[in-house]
Amino acid sequence: MIRLSGVSRSYDVGGEAVHALSDVTEEIAAGEHLAIMGPSGSGKSTLLHVLGCLDRPDRGTYELDGRDVSRLDEAELSLVRRHTIGFVFQFFHLVPRLTAQENVELPMIFAGTKPAERRERALARLRAVGLEPRAKHRPDQLSGGERQRVALARATVLEPKLLLADEPTGNLDTASGRHVLELLEQMNASGLTLVVVTHDPAVARRARRVLVLKDGSVVYRGPGSRIQEAVEILAAAENGA
Amino acid sequence: MSFLDLLGFATRALRGHRLRTALSLLGVAIGVAAVVTLTALGEGARRYVLGQFAAVGSNMVIVLPGKNETSGAMPGLGGVPHDLTLDDALSVARGVREAEKLAPMVVGTETVSFGERKRQVALFGSSHEALEVRRLGMAQGRFLPAIPWDRGAPVAVLGSNLSQELFRAGDPVGQVVRVGDWRMRVIGVLEPRGQQLGIDMDDVVVVPVATAMKMLNRSGLFRLVIQVRTYADLGTAKQAVLKLLKERHGEEDVTVITQDAVVSAFDSILGALTMALGGIAAVSLAVAGVGIMNVMLVSVSERTREVGLLKALGAQRGQILAAFLAEAVLISTAGGLLGLGLGYASVLALVTVYPALPASPPVWAVAAAFGLSVAVGAVFGVLPARRATRLDPVTALAGR
Numbered sequence: 065m066i067r068l069s070g071v072s073r074s075y076d077v078g079g080e081a082v083h084a085l086s087d088v089t090e091e092i093a094a095g096e097h098l099a100i101m102g103p104s105g106s107g108k109s110t111l112l113h114v115l116g117c118l119d120r121p122d123r124g125t126y127e128l129d130g131r132d133v134s135r136l137d138e139a140e141l142s143l144v145r146r147h148t149i150g151f152v153f154q155f156f157h158l159v160p161r162l163t164a165q166e167n168v169e170l171p172m173i174f175a176g177t178k179p180a181e182r183r184e185r186a187l188a189r190l191r192a193v194g195l196e197p198r199a200k201h202r203p204d205q206l207s208g209g210e211r212q213r214v215a216l217a218r219a220t221v222l223e224p225k226l227l228l229a230d231e232p233t234g235n236l237d238t239a240s241g242r243h244v245l246e247l248l249e250q251m252n253a254s255g256l257t258l259v260v261v262t263h264d265p266a267v268a269r270r271a272r273r274v275l276v277l278k279d280g281s282v283v284y285r286g287p288g289s290r291i292q293e294a295v296e297i298l299a300a301a302e303n304g305a
Numbered sequence: 306m307s308f309l310d311l312l313g314f315a316t317r318a319l320r321g322h323r324l325r326t327a328l329s330l331l332g333v334a335i336g337v338a339a340v341v342t343l344t345a346l347g348e349g350a351r352r353y354v355l356g357q358f359a360a361v362g363s364n365m366v367i368v369l370p371g372k373n374e375t376s377g378a379m380p381g382l383g384g385v386p387h388d389l390t391l392d393d394a395l396s397v398a399r400g401v402r403e404a405e406k407l408a409p410m411v412v413g414t415e416t417v418s419f420g421e422r423k424r425q426v427a428l429f430g431s432s433h434e435a436l437e438v439r440r441l442g443m444a445q446g447r448f449l450p451a452i453p454w455d456r457g458a459p460v461a462v463l464g465s466n467l468s469q470e471l472f473r474a475g476d477p478v479g480q481v482v483r484v485g486d487w488r489m490r491v492i493g494v495l496e497p498r499g500q501q502l503g504i505d506m507d508d509v510v511v512v513p514v515a516t517a518m519k520m521l522n523r524s525g526l527f528r529l530v531i532q533v534r535t536y537a538d539l540g541t542a543k544q545a546v547l548k549l550l551k552e553r554h555g556e557e558d559v560t561v562i563t564q565d566a567v568v569s570a571f572d573s574i575l576g577a578l579t580m581a582l583g584g585i586a587a588v589s590l591a592v593a594g595v596g597i598m599n600v601m602l603v604s605v606s607e608r609t610r611e612v613g614l615l616k617a618l619g620a621q622r623g624q625i626l627a628a629f630l631a632e633a634v635l636i637s638t639a640g641g642l643l644g645l646g647l648g649y650a651s652v653l654a655l656v657t658v659y660p661a662l663p664a665s666p667p668v669w670a671v672a673a674a675f676g677l678s679v680a681v682g683a684v685f686g687v688l689p690a691r692r693a694t695r696l697d698p699v700t701a702l703a704g705r
Contacts, residue, residue, distance in 0.1 A: 113699050116617065118616070118617060118698040118699050118702075119698075119699050138622065139621055139622070142616065142619050142620065142621045142622075143619065143621075144619075145616075145617060145618070145619040146618065146619020146620075147619070151617045151618075153702070157610060157611075157613075157614045157617075157702065159611055159614070160321075161317050161318065161320065161321045162317065170615075170618060171618040171619060173306055173310045173314065174306055174615070174618060174619060174620040174621070174624055175619065176306060176307070179310075218618075222619075
């Protein structure tokens with residue numbers, strides 16, 4: 065599904081080059097559930113942005129679903145994002161003036177889906193996340209967990225192959241966080257490739273595989289079941305050892 | 306993305322900040338209303354002046370003595386222009402077929418007195434046909450008698466105001482007044498007419514042309530006004546008059562103007578005035594455009610995260626550009642419509658307060674004002690919309 069080879073990305077911050085990713089080579093299988101951990105500044109967000117085609121690597125290649133997307137132009141990338149990738153963010157990123165249903169319809173508006181079909185599909189997705197009765201509510205009338213579920217419905221309404229979640233439970237209480245994770249796993253179980261960036265070992269543990277990043281490089285790979293090893297590596301990394 | 310979706314998306318975005326939208330919309334509305342109102346004023350002035358000419362009568366050829374063009378001859382050789390005499394006028398009356406009615410005119414000032422009351426008024430010598438040529442009407446009695454032009458008669462027709470002041474409530478017809486040193490019998494009083502091309506037709510005394518020439522000791526006419534049968538005859542009548550008088554005088558020393566030449570001169574001057582007023586008002590539309598640009602820039606920077614999200618959802622640059630541009634055009638179009646309403650309302654108010662001024666915005670100005678308002682949104686919306694499309698999705702999502 066995903067093949068990164070020798071991917072590097074550096075930024076210019078105040079005249080100094082910061083290597084957010086250096087020489088990352090990684091494969092992610094279709095239908096996999098992967099968690100990415102790492103201290104802040106380790107490059108995990110950059111990795112997620114590269115995976116999501118929001119950012120392009122300076123060096124190396126990124127093959128997504130059998131296609132090299134690292135050299136595509138802006139217009140082609142936006143089509144890849146539209147049809148292949150779904151995003152879930154820590155701060156939900158719902159459009160505040162639109163209702164839950166309209167937020168879910170948003171990607172279909174840009175994809176040119178007809179209004180009747182849009183409505184039907186949006187309601188179906190909201191039903192899948194248990195929010196059909198809240199379809200006419202605006203984000204400020206929904207709880208945090210409900211907002212994230214709306215975002216989840218929106219991310220999956222165009223049936224992407226890859227779902228990228230950036231701290232999806234970072235702003236939620238434990239109960240609603242668990243609900244969101246269950247939904248993510250349910251979608252993963254039905255074949256969607258899921259990549260979650262998280263700080264929370266409890267979230268990472270549920271993944272089949274965990275990566276730990278430090279200074280732009282992968283310093284640990286292991287199964288989610290052995291999360292304790294990853295946490296120790298992470299603690300060492302955060303203490304600057 | 307369909308047009309309706311675009312419209313819906315933009316409308317919802319605008320509803321998100323109503324006050325800001327309303328204020329920038331008002332800016333456009335004021336601009337459009339200014340164009341509509343000011344051009345209506347200019348057009349009103351034009352129509353008023355043209356109306357004045359129409360009151361004098363159309364289909365007119367006016368002959369003036371002298372020529373106000375240089376001939377190119379050596380100084381002193383051109384000679385003094387001949388007077389335009391009563392004989393000239395008679396030969397025009399006989400020799401120019403197109404001439405239907407003629408009013409030879411002599412104008413001066415004279416004192417008119419009745420008993421102790423005296424008034425200094427314009428003396429107006431003409432023929433009986435002047436009644437129709439100058440579009441006058443009688444309030445009492447009759448106009449000048451149809452006598453040969455070279456014969457005088459001791460009769461006078463008074464302007465309404467003059468009659469009022471000399472006779473108060475009394476009946477002036479049949480009374481004898483003094484005009485200068487002459488005793489004249491009043492045979493009629495004119496209808497109130499007001500100003501007509503600079504002469505107050507309510508404060509005149511009208512006498513037969515030959516009498517006026519004697520009173521004022523003139524040998525030539527002030528001018529000769531000819532009414533032709535139809536508008537189409539104006540050109541040929543003008544040429545025929547020129548030819549005839551050139552033969553009589555041995556040189557072309559008269560000026561012949563047609564009414565429509567005068568009218569079209571005024572028409573073009575006042576038309577230009579209207580355009581200038583519209584142009585000045587249009588400047589305010591440009592200012593309104595800057596207002597829209599400002600509001601849209603604020604909107605784009607407020608909605609940076611949203612732009613990032615739209616990009617993450619797969620919206621293309623063109624779609625984001627269209628979405629923000631649609632907002633700007635919506636503001637300016639709604640402002641334009643409101644401005645048309647305001648403009649027409651203020652013109653209506655103006656016409657109600659000053660009914661004499663036929664103010665009405667010309668169609669071209671209304672169309673241009675509205676078109677310009679829409680264009681202003683499109684032009685000034687481009688920069689903010691482009692700024693939105695150029696945002697980097699990663700930084701935009703972070704809200705930076």
